[in-house]
Amino acid sequence: MANLALLAQEAVNVGVPIGKGLVYGLAAIGPGIGIGFLAGKAVEAMARQPEAAGMVRTTMFIGIAFAEALALFGFVLFFIVK
Amino acid sequence: MIIGSLASIDTPPAPPHGFPAPDTSIFDYTKSCLVGGGPFCLTKISLLMILSAVIIVALFVIGARKRQVVPRGSQNLVEAFVDMVRGSIVLEVMGPAGLPFLPFLTALFIFIWLNNSWGIIPFAQIPTTSRMAVPAFLSALVWVVFNVVGIVKQGGWHYLKGILFPSGVPWYIYPLVTPIELVSTFLVRPLTLAVRLAANMIAGHLILTIFAVGTWYLASHFALASGFGKAVGVFAIPAFALEVAMTAFEVLVAFLQAYIFTILTAVYISGAMSSEH
Numbered sequence: 406m407a408n409l410a411l412l413a414q415e416a417v418n419v420g421v422p423i424g425k426g427l428v429y430g431l432a433a434i435g436p437g438i439g440i441g442f443l444a445g446k447a448v449e450a451m452a453r454q455p456e457a458a459g460m461v462r463t464t465m466f467i468g469i470a471f472a473e474a475l476a477l478f479g480f481v482l483f484f485i486v487k
Numbered sequence: 488m489i490i491g492s493l494a495s496i497d498t499p500p501a502p503p504h505g506f507p508a509p510d511t512s513i514f515d516y517t518k519s520c521l522v523g524g525g526p527f528c529l530t531k532i533s534l535l536m537i538l539s540a541v542i543i544v545a546l547f548v549i550g551a552r553k554r555q556v557v558p559r560g561s562q563n564l565v566e567a568f569v570d571m572v573r574g575s576i577v578l579e580v581m582g583p584a585g586l587p588f589l590p591f592l593t594a595l596f597i598f599i600w601l602n603n604s605w606g607i608i609p610f611a612q613i614p615t616t617s618r619m620a621v622p623a624f625l626s627a628l629v630w631v632v633f634n635v636v637g638i639v640k641q642g643g644w645h646y647l648k649g650i651l652f653p654s655g656v657p658w659y660i661y662p663l664v665t666p667i668e669l670v671s672t673f674l675v676r677p678l679t680l681a682v683r684l685a686a687n688m689i690a691g692h693l694i695l696t697i698f699a700v701g702t703w704y705l706a707s708h709f710a711l712a713s714g715f716g717k718a719v720g721v722f723a724i725p726a727f728a729l730e731v732a733m734t735a736f737e738v739l740v741a742f743l744q745a746y747i748f749t750i751l752t753a754v755y756i757s758g759a760m761s762s763e764h
Contacts, residue, residue, distance in 0.1 A: 459575065459579055460579065463575070463576075463579045463580060463750065466746070466747055466750055467750065467751065467754055469747075470679070470683065470747055470750075470751055473679075473683060474675065474679040474683070477679055477683055477686055480682070480686045481682055481686075484511075
């Protein structure tokens with residue numbers, strides 16, 4: 406029984422750093438894909454219509470900010486997970 | 488202290504056992520008060536923030552003192568800042584109706600930019616915005632400003648109704664939309680604004696510290712070890728090259744984060760000024 410408790414404690418000790426690492430890694434997948442699409446499409450739009458580049462760039466930054474928010478939650482969780 | 492560190496170049500310290508990876512404790516300056524102590528401690532962070540406020544006020548006062556049609560000297564610099572915020576943030580996002588907010592947004596932009604840049608300015612070398620208190624306060628300020636603007640321009644009930652019950656949405660979707668809008672406008676907006684800035688500066692400062700410590704660690708291996716240890720020490724060269732490259736990257740990040748913070752503030756204020764139809 407004591408061994409089992411020890412084993413459980415060991416599992417927690419080993420699992421927490423792995424979990425902390427995984428939290429940010431997994432949280433970054435979605436926003437990474439999203440920001441990639443977003444920036445790619447913005448470049449495409451700017452190349453097609455250079456006179457609209459200013460407006461596209463502003464909208465792109467706003468979109469990136471929203472997509473990035475999800476990755477930031479992962480970053481915060483990294484510090485919250487104990 | 489400087490003389491001591493110069494003298495130690497001749498005899499580098501012995502490499503410690505294992506790489507001393509820097510952690511979040513490098514952001515803690517509360518142990519080394521410059522003046523005072525306890526809750527009234529003047530840390531390096533507070534000193535840099537006071538310094539940046541003084542620098543910005545001095546820059547703008549000197550720039551506006553002798554105004555000329557053809558600007559010279561510091562007036563040129565100040566006009567470039569104001570023109571950038573006016574052209575690529577206010578007019579782009581808010582239109583001419585946003586021009587009353589130009590002073591606020593310019594002050595916000597230049598303050599964040601300078602505070603981010605402390606991370607790469609020699610002898611300061613800590614971005615004050617990497618302490619969560621600074622971006623948290625700035626985003627709380629932005630939260631108050633855009634809510635007050637919304638209440639003043641639209642009236643309290645109309646402002647809240649525009650956010651919680653957007654028009655053009657069928658009534659049976661409201662149970663789903665209203666909680667999402669409530670959380671995203673009043674909670675997630677300020678939270679992400681603060682965390683984005685802090686997280687970027689923390690990450691940048693950590694990377695710079697890791698490569699700086701790594702260069703020292705590997706170089707001390709090269710100087711002191713023999714045989715295989717010396718071969719390991721050669722990797723100090725790419726570590727130092729990356730330190731330089733990341734410093735250049737931080738110049739970009741410091742500007743970009745200030746720009747994004749300001750542009751999002753402009754978006755939030757212009758969203759509060761008129762309800763969407």
